[in-house]
Amino acid sequence: MASSPLMAITLLTRAIEYDVIGRKLEALKLYQDGIESLLKESKAETDAQKKRHYQNKIVEYMNRAEQVKELLDRIKNKGVIKDKFHIVDDSTGYDYHRIFNKYLNDSVREILIEEPYVRDHYQICNLVRFCELAVSSCTNLKYVQLMTIKDAKNNDEQGRAFHTLAENLQQHAVKFVIEYSEHMHDRQVILSNGYIVKIGRGLNYFKRSPSNYCLGAFSYNFRKCLETNVDVFYCPENDKS
Amino acid sequence: MASSPLMAITLLTRAIEYDVIGRKLEALKLYQDGIESLLKESKAETDAQKKRHYQNKIVEYMNRAEQVKELLDRIKNKGVIKDKFHIVDDSTGYDYHRIFNKYLNDSVREILIEEPYVRDHYQICNLVRFCELAVSSCTNLKYVQLMTIKDAKNNDEQGRAFHTLAENLQQHAVKFVIEYSEHMHDRQVILSNGYIVKIGRGLNYFKRSPSNYCLGAFSYNFRKCLETNVDVFYCPENDKS
Numbered sequence: 001m002a003s004s005p006l007m008a009i010t011l012l013t014r015a016i017e018y019d020v021i022g023r024k025l026e027a028l029k030l031y032q033d034g035i036e037s038l039l040k041e042s043k044a045e046t047d048a049q050k051k052r053h054y055q056n057k058i059v060e061y062m063n064r065a066e067q068v069k070e071l072l073d074r075i076k077n078k079g080v081i082k083d084k085f086h087i088v089d090d091s092t093g094y095d096y097h098r099i100f101n102k103y104l105n106d107s108v109r110e111i112l113i114e115e116p117y118v119r120d121h122y123q124i125c126n127l128v129r130f131c132e133l134a135v136s137s138c139t140n141l142k143y144v145q146l147m148t149i150k151d152a153k154n155n156d157e158q159g160r161a162f163h164t165l166a167e168n169l170q171q172h173a174v175k176f177v178i179e180y181s182e183h184m185h186d187r188q189v190i191l192s193n194g195y196i197v198k199i200g201r202g203l204n205y206f207k208r209s210p211s212n213y214c215l216g217a218f219s220y221n222f223r224k225c226l227e228t229n230v231d232v233f234y235c236p237e238n239d240k241s
Numbered sequence: 242m243a244s245s246p247l248m249a250i251t252l253l254t255r256a257i258e259y260d261v262i263g264r265k266l267e268a269l270k271l272y273q274d275g276i277e278s279l280l281k282e283s284k285a286e287t288d289a290q291k292k293r294h295y296q297n298k299i300v301e302y303m304n305r306a307e308q309v310k311e312l313l314d315r316i317k318n319k320g321v322i323k324d325k326f327h328i329v330d331d332s333t334g335y336d337y338h339r340i341f342n343k344y345l346n347d348s349v350r351e352i353l354i355e356e357p358y359v360r361d362h363y364q365i366c367n368l369v370r371f372c373e374l375a376v377s378s379c380t381n382l383k384y385v386q387l388m389t390i391k392d393a394k395n396n397d398e399q400g401r402a403f404h405t406l407a408e409n410l411q412q413h414a415v416k417f418v419i420e421y422s423e424h425m426h427d428r429q430v431i432l433s434n435g436y437i438v439k440i441g442r443g444l445n446y447f448k449r450s451p452s453n454y455c456l457g458a459f460s461y462n463f464r465k466c467l468e469t470n471v472d473v474f475y476c477p478e479n480d481k482s
Binding site for chain 1: 376
């Protein structure tokens, strides 16, 4: 990304704007990008007074960003359990609609998907299916962030897939951002209306369809499931809807 | 099918039973199979009196079958228009759920799909998708009949696909019967609750998804459509719900 003072100002102004209206996830990303941009300016700046001004601003925004991050962490860890169920091995009727339906609605503006394994073709397809449901159900959805592990091999199918998906989501006015992480543990989907859906196996709890010509080849409602637990938490602190 | 007087009686008894409760499509199929079975008995019979008895029965059942067939023909041709819309080229939001949702419900026990082209892989997949929706939406569905043109080439993928689908539907307590026809013109889906949905292009009005990683790769709600017209008719004569 080309950097300039104007770029930094644009990013940080939008960060504050989104922070205020509760689009915390995207605000945090904008703070981080804005601070990075300001750091470059600060390094390149020779005028001591301007440099100090940049440095002060950087500290100020880092504090704000830290507050947003703390809020997001609190939400992840402080929810009250709202629903809990067990998917038995080989059972059917548990497509994403069934699991997420009650929580995906117009009050969701941002979604954070923490899912370590989105590298095999079928896993990427599951992500696409989840995005289809999210975009259909959440008319105010603006931002989807995926935290996952980078696939080092496989000829970068993952990277190209994410790029295609991002371009496509942009056409639906949804920004899609990837954050690669090496140290992931939890699998969860965090919605900006305060709900957190934790599925033991993440989004990949479906068995393969025995044929393309069976019910379940297309509708996951007919797909047999792997055994897994679903826990739904609610943290009203995050609910700005 | 092995034939015996018992087989003929079983088929024809069930034909009458289904005829009475309004499962006309399956009743007609049972009459036809029962009559065929009786014809074999009659030919093989050497006792003149028994032979005459068979022949009388055959005429009796042929008359009943003819009445059912006339009723089904009347339904096809006599509906009152209930809904009508035009799908514009490249528009989205017209998955099968959107088109059929209002008509597929617990009152549907039989479905006749008249669709000449179910031979290419994507066309068979569209049929499977329609069946997924029908089985999900119609808890009392017992019988699906597909009238289509037999694919002479293609190494009988069509035949194997229909066989797989039939076995699978049986597991959902739905009988699936294929009727091959060379002289088809209309494309329509006839529901036993009296609704007939006519789509100009039949079930195959979706454009290809540009990628597996786009919205629309799985959900037809996001798929671009080919231009086509949808007309929905209602014929209360068929409504036994």
